[in-house]
Amino acid sequence: MTKLATRLMLALGGISMMAASLSGCAPQMPAGSVVQADVLQSDKPRETPLPMQDAQVPDLVAGQSAFAFDLYNLLFDEEANLFYSPYSISLALAITYAGARGETARQMADALQFTLPQDRLHRAFNALDMALATRGEDLDPDERFRLHIANALWGQEGYAFLAAFLDELAENYGAGLRLVDFVGAPDASRRTINEWVEQQTEDRIKDLLPAGSISPDTRLVLSNAIYFNAAWMHPFEEEVTQDGTFHLFDGGQVTVPMMTQSELLGYTAGEGYQAVELPYLGGELSMVILVPAQGTFQDWARGMDARQLAAIVGDMERMQVQLAMPRFTFKSGFRLRDALVDLGMSDAFSGAADFSGMSGGRDLFISNVYHKAFVAVDEEGTEAAAATAVVMELTAAPAQPVEVTVDRPFMFLIRDIETGTILFLGHVVDPSL
Numbered sequence: 001m002t003k004l005a006t007r008l009m010l011a012l013g014g015i016s017m018m019a020a021s022l023s024g025c026a027p028q029m030p031a032g033s034v035v036q037a038d039v040l041q042s043d044k045p046r047e048t049p050l051p052m053q054d055a056q057v058p059d060l061v062a063g064q065s066a067f068a069f070d071l072y073n074l075l076f077d078e079e080a081n082l083f084y085s086p087y088s089i090s091l092a093l094a095i096t097y098a099g100a101r102g103e104t105a106r107q108m109a110d111a112l113q114f115t116l117p118q119d120r121l122h123r124a125f126n127a128l129d130m131a132l133a134t135r136g137e138d139l140d141p142d143e144r145f146r147l148h149i150a151n152a153l154w155g156q157e158g159y160a161f162l163a164a165f166l167d168e169l170a171e172n173y174g175a176g177l178r179l180v181d182f183v184g185a186p187d188a189s190r191r192t193i194n195e196w197v198e199q200q201t202e203d204r205i206k207d208l209l210p211a212g213s214i215s216p217d218t219r220l221v222l223s224n225a226i227y228f229n230a231a232w233m234h235p236f237e238e239e240v241t242q243d244g245t246f247h248l249f250d251g252g253q254v255t256v257p258m259m260t261q262s263e264l265l266g267y268t269a270g271e272g273y274q275a276v277e278l279p280y281l282g283g284e285l286s287m288v289i290l291v292p293a294q295g296t297f298q299d300w301a302r303g304m305d306a307r308q309l310a311a312i313v314g315d316m317e318r319m320q321v322q323l324a325m326p327r328f329t330f331k332s333g334f335r336l337r338d339a340l341v342d343l344g345m346s347d348a349f350s351g352a353a354d355f356s357g358m359s360g361g362r363d364l365f366i367s368n369v370y371h372k373a374f375v376a377v378d379e380e381g382t383e384a385a386a387a388t389a390v391v392m393e394l395t396a397a398p399a400q401p402v403e404v405t406v407d408r409p410f411m412f413l414i415r416d417i418e419t420g421t422i423l424f425l426g427h428v429v430d431p432s433l
Contacts, residue, residue: 040155041176042166047126052419055127056116061420063113064090065306068422070113074339078249078298078409081433083332083373083426085226088149092224093340094125095151095175096348096366098168099358104347111343126172132416135284145230145280145381147423150200151175154193154221156182165358182218190214193221200225204374219364228414228423230280231381234263238379246326246431247294247408254432256326259379262401265323266316269402272296275312276321276404280381284418287377288313289325289404290411297409301427304411310420325406328431329376336369375426 049055068086075082090112097108098118108114114121135147153169155161155177169175180189190209197208205225214221236259244258266277266286272293279286290312292300337349347353353365414424 038157038179039176040161040166040179042163042170044167044170046174047123047171049127049130050123052127052131055124056120057124057128057131057419059115060121060124060128062306063115065309065420065422067111067113068425069305069309070343071336071339072304072425073302074342075334076298076302078429081328081330081332081426081428081430083330083375083424084334084371085373085424087421087423088224088226089336089369089371091125091129091149091151092222093369094121095153095169095173095222095224096355098122099165099355099364100348101356102354104345104352104354107345107347111340111345122168122172128419128421129173131419132421135416136282139282145282145285146227147230147285148200148225148227150225152193152196152223152225153177154180154189154223156180156219159219160359162358162360177220182214183216186214186216186218187211189218193223197223197225201227201374202229205372208370208372210370213368213370220358226423228285229381230282230285233279233281233283234261234265235381236261236379241327241379244324244326245407248430249297249409254430256328256431258324258326258407260322260324262320262322264318265321266313267319267321267402267404268312268315268317270312270315273300274404275316276323277313277316278323279417285414285416285423287412287414289406291404291406291408292410294408297427297429301409301411309413313420320401322401322403323406324404326428326431327378328428329378330428330433331372331374332426333372334370336371337366340369373424373426375424 052058064086067090071084071086071089072082075084093108093112094114097105097112097114100108105118116124129149132147132149136145139145151173153175157179161177166177169177180192182189190211190213193214194207194209197205204227208223209221241257241259243255245253246256246258247253266279268275274291275288276291277286277288288309290301290304341349348355348366349368350365354362355364356362358364409427409429411425411427413422413426415422
């Protein structure tokens with residue numbers, strides 16, 4: 001029996017699945033070429049999303065937040081900066097979950113913190129995705145930020161996928177299957193998928209699928225990409241940025257550009273930490289920065305969970321904050337198979353996998369999950385490409401501003417304010433890396 005395999009790609013996200021090879025072998029395509037993909041798609045239209053509460057989006061988001069911190073603890077590395085998109089990973093695996101059955105589906109639901117039944121889960125994803133797609137619509141065209149989320153599935157031409165699976169993709173994810181020839185042109189197919197990811201992420205995520213990740217046994221790749229580019233509601237003034245000291249774990253120090261501002265921001269503090277929220281233009285998304293006391297980052301960050309984060313965000317009040325924080329830019333990349341197995345979804349990566357909801361048989365399993373992420377934070381915003389006009393509100397300010405100096409390892413996340421969805425999560429231990 002031919003070796004089964006699967007590949008997954010996250011552009012932040014993606015998954016690719018393999019089965020027994022089809023008979024015959026097409027000629028190999030020349031090195032460096034890519035292939036054009038026809039699309040196999042249900043004729044069912046995408047469903048009109050229900051209101052957030054009716055679609056049980058809060059239940060979905062609560063589970064996603066729990067998964068975000070479960071994964072954070074498994075990926076935690078005190079010697080390296082960390083950044084990833086739990087939303088992208090969750091979304092890509094939710095599409096895979098649509099075809100899972102039996103024990104495989106149960107394990108995936110437990111690991112990914114999916115608490116809703118299959119039909120309601122995908123309906124909730126549809127409502128959340130459509131809501132996120134509206135962010136920034138009320139801004140003037142020259143002020144709009146970009147939050148772009150895209151899904152693409154890549155299937156082996158000639159391989160039979162169930163109509164019910166194609167219906168689910170169309171109705172709740174607005175996606176179809178792009179047909180490629182993994183059997184005859186595996187590397188050209190890989191380059192085609194990587195090219196799609198680059199286009200969807202403004203060339204920030206390159207070579208998501210490494211050489212060798214696609215083989216003639218591949219039958220399906222599920223890919224998801226997120227691109228976010230927004231200016232701060234209150235931009236920092238570049239001329240006041242100056243070098244400052246950032247304290248490392250080992251007691252060492254590095255000199256990095258430190259941005260400073262004094263603004264009305266969401267702020268709270270508790271035993272051994274400070275937290276500040278920086279809104280993006282439009283006030284629909286924000287970055288939350290969590291700064292534990294010097295020397296406590298590892299224990300504090302590893303103890304953070306969704307419930308504690310919700311309590312911290314809920315305690316925030318608008319206060320005048322004298323903020324100093326470093327500029328930083330870095331990339332992260334992961335193969336998530338081991339982490340997902342550790343979370344309990346082992347069957348999906350083995351011969352015991354049951355994805356019969358995709359093809360009617362049990363000949364598919366996941367071989368790996370690849371994930372890459374990029375973040376750039378500067379005076380203008382996050383991955384900001386141009387200056388923007390900011391409307392400033394006048395309000396009473398306290399006599400003495402709260403001081404927040406981010407000069408030591410810190411955790412940060414980018415979230416949708418209305419739903420609480422954590423789009424990105426990470427930490428910085430050395431902004432000079």
